[in-house]
Amino acid sequence: MKARLMFASLVLAMSVVFTGCSSDSKETETAAKPADTAQTASDSSDLNAKLKDVLEQYRQFSIEQSDQFIVETEKFVAAVKSGDLEQAKALYAPTRMYYERIEPIAEALGNFDPDIDARDGDVEAADWRGFHRIEKSLWEDKQTAGMEAFADRLLSDVKSLRALMETVEVDTAMLTTGAVELLNEVSSTKVTGEEERYSHTDMYDFVANVEGAKKIYELLKPELASQDAALDQSIGEKFTALEALLAKYKSGDGYVLFTELKEDNTRELSQALDALAEPLSQMGKALGV
Amino acid sequence: MAAKRKQDSDNRAISRRDLLKMAGIGGAGLLLGGAGVGALFKSNQDSSTSASASPTNSSYHGELPFYGEHQAGIITPAQDFVVFASFDLTTSSIDEVRKLFKDWTAAASVITQGGMLGEDNENLNVPPSDTGEAAGLQPSKTTLTFGVGPSFFDERFGLADRKPAELQDLPSFNGDALRKEWVGGDIGVQACANDMQVAFRAIRNLTRIARGKAALRWIQEGFQRTSGADPSGGTARNLMGFKDGTGNPDVTDAAKMNEVVWTQAGDGPQWMAGGSYMVVRRIRIRIEVWDRSTLGEQEATFGRYRASGAPLGSEQEFDPIDLEKKDDKGKPVIPMDAHIRVAKENGVQILRRSYSYSSGLDTRTGQLDAGLLFVAFNRSVAKQFIPMQRMLAASDRLNEYIEHNGSALFACFPGVKEGGWIGDTLL
Numbered sequence: 001m002k003a004r005l006m007f008a009s010l011v012l013a014m015s016v017v018f019t020g021c022s023s024d025s026k027e028t029e030t031a032a033k034p035a036d037t038a039q040t041a042s043d044s045s046d047l048n049a050k051l052k053d054v055l056e057q058y059r060q061f062s063i064e065q066s067d068q069f070i071v072e073t074e075k076f077v078a079a080v081k082s083g084d085l086e087q088a089k090a091l092y093a094p095t096r097m098y099y100e101r102i103e104p105i106a107e108a109l110g111n112f113d114p115d116i117d118a119r120d121g122d123v124e125a126a127d128w129r130g131f132h133r134i135e136k137s138l139w140e141d142k143q144t145a146g147m148e149a150f151a152d153r154l155l156s157d158v159k160s161l162r163a164l165m166e167t168v169e170v171d172t173a174m175l176t177t178g179a180v181e182l183l184n185e186v187s188s189t190k191v192t193g194e195e196e197r198y199s200h201t202d203m204y205d206f207v208a209n210v211e212g213a214k215k216i217y218e219l220l221k222p223e224l225a226s227q228d229a230a231l232d233q234s235i236g237e238k239f240t241a242l243e244a245l246l247a248k249y250k251s252g253d254g255y256v257l258f259t260e261l262k263e264d265n266t267r268e269l270s271q272a273l274d275a276l277a278e279p280l281s282q283m284g285k286a287l288g289v
Numbered sequence: 290m291a292a293k294r295k296q297d298s299d300n301r302a303i304s305r306r307d308l309l310k311m312a313g314i315g316g317a318g319l320l321l322g323g324a325g326v327g328a329l330f331k332s333n334q335d336s337s338t339s340a341s342a343s344p345t346n347s348s349y350h351g352e353l354p355f356y357g358e359h360q361a362g363i364i365t366p367a368q369d370f371v372v373f374a375s376f377d378l379t380t381s382s383i384d385e386v387r388k389l390f391k392d393w394t395a396a397a398s399v400i401t402q403g404g405m406l407g408e409d410n411e412n413l414n415v416p417p418s419d420t421g422e423a424a425g426l427q428p429s430k431t432t433l434t435f436g437v438g439p440s441f442f443d444e445r446f447g448l449a450d451r452k453p454a455e456l457q458d459l460p461s462f463n464g465d466a467l468r469k470e471w472v473g474g475d476i477g478v479q480a481c482a483n484d485m486q487v488a489f490r491a492i493r494n495l496t497r498i499a500r501g502k503a504a505l506r507w508i509q510e511g512f513q514r515t516s517g518a519d520p521s522g523g524t525a526r527n528l529m530g531f532k533d534g535t536g537n538p539d540v541t542d543a544a545k546m547n548e549v550v551w552t553q554a555g556d557g558p559q560w561m562a563g564g565s566y567m568v569v570r571r572i573r574i575r576i577e578v579w580d581r582s583t584l585g586e587q588e589a590t591f592g593r594y595r596a597s598g599a600p601l602g603s604e605q606e607f608d609p610i611d612l613e614k615k616d617d618k619g620k621p622v623i624p625m626d627a628h629i630r631v632a633k634e635n636g637v638q639i640l641r642r643s644y645s646y647s648s649g650l651d652t653r654t655g656q657l658d659a660g661l662l663f664v665a666f667n668r669s670v671a672k673q674f675i676p677m678q679r680m681l682a683a684s685d686r687l688n689e690y691i692e693h694n695g696s697a698l699f700a701c702f703p704g705v706k707e708g709g710w711i712g713d714t715l716l
Contacts, residue, residue: 044414173414234501271504272379274500274504275500275501275502275504276501277500278497278500278501279500279501281415281416282415282416285409285412285414289414289415
């Protein structure tokens with residue numbers, strides 16, 4: 001009861017209108033509850049303190065990814081600016097993976113996502129820049145000419161993102177929702193082939209988003225396992241199943257083009273993704289976020 | 290006929306209207322029924338104006354019990370809407386399958402009562418446990434009916450020795466044009482309700498609960514004219530414009546239901562005793578072709594007048610069908626290939642519970658994709674539906690105007706007793 005009240009007051013403090021949060025709520029049907037976990041609606045600041053090391057590890061991971069993102073983007077930009085079309089095309093998808101692993105964090109940092117990752121039509125034509133602008137030129141126009149300024153701007157945007165990473169405050173809710181958001185990214189655009197509409201390298205993004213979600217799960221796993229072992233096991237199994245499916249699409253150091261996938265393949269991937277995302281979305285509840 | 294019906298003013302629990310709806314609009318391509326509706330409707334015609342009468346006397350939007358000897362949604366008078374869903378199991382663990390059915394049982398009992406699923410519908414920090422679109426809505430006579438298809442018994446779960454011999458993929462019938470996107474499935478779930486949103490919510494939440502264990506294979510929504518649009522409770526018309534679906538057996542006749550619908554203890558595996566075989570066929574009507582055929586041709590196809598529904602050569606909808614009657618040139622008034630003649634001569638009974646469907650355009654042709662979601666229940670598919678459909682597929686004139694493009698067969702479990710779960714007689 002005390003926990004309930006604390007939770008309620010926290011919510012009120014957030015100025016959110018909220019009705020019916022009494023423990024004697026009459027609509028307490030228990031059916032179809034995925035797991036019999038008692039909800040410990042603890043104060044999230046307690047939880048964040050408890051998971052302090054985990055949060056710091058994730059912050060470090062994000063910074064490492066952004067550091068590497070700069071290194072790889074520099075190579076990509078150099079290829080574009082030197083007019084090496086084939087090299088630029090080869091570096092495009094692997095470079096983006098560093099971004100795709102940490103995309104929710106980047107989105108939390110402000111306006112970087114549209115600058116770096118907007119697709120044609122996501123923003124006003126005059127504002128369109130970033131990876132996909134260059135992608136269009138490399139694959140559709142088959143040239144690097146005219147992309148020099150976009151390449152420079154991309155590198156400076158990526159560096160600004162890295163600089164702001166230092167300031168980000170990672171909390172548990174960001175991790176639990178971020179993991180699901182990464183999978184939602186896949187569900188919305190990658191599994192349909194809409195993300196990489198010129199290069200068809202969607203599978204790279206798919207894999208990177210899943211890797212990003214997996215990283216979060218692995219960091220939270222010890223705490224999750226102690227709170228809800230069944231949920232932890234379910235998530236672990238679903239990751240394994242999805243990774244096994246994704247492995248079928250490996251090709252050399254990378255992945256096959258999205259256009260090589262048949263409808264049955266994308267449907268199977270999409271359903272395996274949904275099978276993972278559903279229990280993953282219960283992680284916050286189990287942890288008491 | 291009206292006078293006769295007036296005499297039989299006993300207090301039947303099921304209204305005439307419910308029975309008419311029970312008879313369904315089914316029949317495009319299948320038994321339109323020779324028996325004549327009149328014999329089925331013994332209640333006072335006046336009561337037919339009441340949309341509220343039902344076996345449980347609950348209101349139009351009221352509740353039907355989920356638990357019972359038989360599953361609901363079989364002899365239940367057809368609600369206004371259906372969402373039919375076919376699932377494939379994605380898990381390879383029989384324990385997970387059991388858990389799925391247990392979770393579905395718990396959810397079904399809440400959904401059919403109009404309740405909210407789960408406990409997390411107020412916690413801002415987690416996804417709500419109920420999807421919410423039916424919050425505050427009446428149960429709307431929701432029924433959920435579960436069955437398993439032939440593929441449920443393949444090598445994955447070691448259930449092959451429990452498979453009923455007649456639970457096989459339906460044979461191909463003359464003229465079948467099946468499309469793989471509307472065929473088969475490990476599990477079939479029929480959700481019916483007097484509200485489309487309520488029916489959709491049921492399937493959506495069952496799908497969500499199944500994630501990681503089973504995934505949707507195909508889904509089809511269906512409708513019939515609603516009670517609001519037809520307060521008189523007359524025989525429903527199908528999308529071909531004809532009054533349709535009159536040959537159904539009387540669902541209040543328990544002995545008849547045991548003979549026609551419910552699989553009996555000695556029929557096959559014990560777990561199916563009290564269950565029923567559900568046939569689902571997605572039957573597209575070639576709407577554009579039908580619309581440019583003459584009224585004379587249309588009536589000859591069905592063997593009935595469009596306006597009144599009377600058999601050709603008769604006056605009233607419920608007049609007996611006279612197959613012997615000849616015109617002045619000596620030709621049969623009801624053509625030899627007319628739907629009602631083939632159906633009547635067929636002689637087999639099944640319980641039809643069909644709905645119309647409309648699924649937008651066929652993008653290949655720009656034509657309407659609309660027709661009949663044929664749903665039927667029978668005690669033995671091998672002895673009832675299959676021989677019946679063979680005959681209709683071979684000689685029914687209606688075949689010119691329809692196309693069977695989806696097909697599935699499910700063995701529906703017997704009813705769930707409180708404390709039990711769907712499929713507990715099998716698993």
